[in-house]
Amino acid sequence: MSWYDTVFEVIDMRSFSNLWYWIALAVLWSSVSHWVLGVPFDMILRARRDKDDAGEAMADLQDLVRVNVNRILYIAEVSGVWLILFGSAVLTGLGVMAVLYDVEFAQATLFLALPMTILGLLSVWTSRKIRATAPAGRDLIRRLMTHRMMTQMLGVVSIFVTAMFGMYRNLHVVPFPN
Template identity: 65%
Template sequence: MNLYDTVFEVIDMRSFSNLWYWIGLAVLWSSVSHWVIGVPYDTVIRARRGKTQDAMRDLHDLVRVNVNRILYIAEVSGTLIALIWSALLTMLGLAAFVYQVEFATAVFLLVAPMSILTLMTVRTAHLIRENEDRGEALIRRLLRHRIATQALGFLSIFVTAMYGMYTNLYVAPYSGF
């Protein structure tokens, strides 16, 4: 057995049996749960505790910048981005579930929930701007968005784990190149 065979025997190159895929999935959802519409969660908590006026001012500034950025992108090029993204997601979904390409399935299960999260983020940004949320109302809206993000992440990880277990148990093992 040569080095090439040994490496590919030790490191399984299939997506759902690869430890790095699962670490990446956990890091992805941990990161998006921490950054609520681009604002770090610790900033929201500091403003909620209200020990200093600077914390609330920092929160308002960060939210204002990120809401304006998100809505500007959505208004200027949102339609084009949605068109291109939906075409790419459709191609990826076809490769994943019609042609049964495991790597495409793994990527689809990562990016499809991110698409839903993007829509949720744009909606939250619209609501913040429409209602001109400030203070406690802004904190409540950001916390609601974070809880919705965590629920989506939980569902995404659950579906990915179930599909990954199914793939690992019922699909023939990888035989190499």
């Protein structure tokens, strides 16, 4: 048996039957729902617990949101067209390989990349609303919590669709011959 056969026997290269893929999916969605526009969720909770809107936690939250909103919108304005161009090319390539050529790795990657693209667009949209309305205090917390709720709903739908497709794929794939 060659080293190549040994590696592929030990590491299952089929994505949807690989435990590491599901761990990566869980970590990905856990991370993006914890970081709301680049702001840690515990910081939002600490600012929400403050009795007044002039506390140090609220000031820190507003400063961090301002910095991250400006960063997200700067990236979108400066290189947004290129990001859309390259992102759509990558997603199209993954889609073609996933649908037409039935490449499981491309399918698994598409199930990770497509929702992250939607989340990126949602983050730009929320950042633009925050810059346009300039909410402060409780209104800012409400806007961030709404963004987090939409992120979590996108995550639930994404995980559900990925799990259903992964189960379908695992039940209808002929195992490797020995």
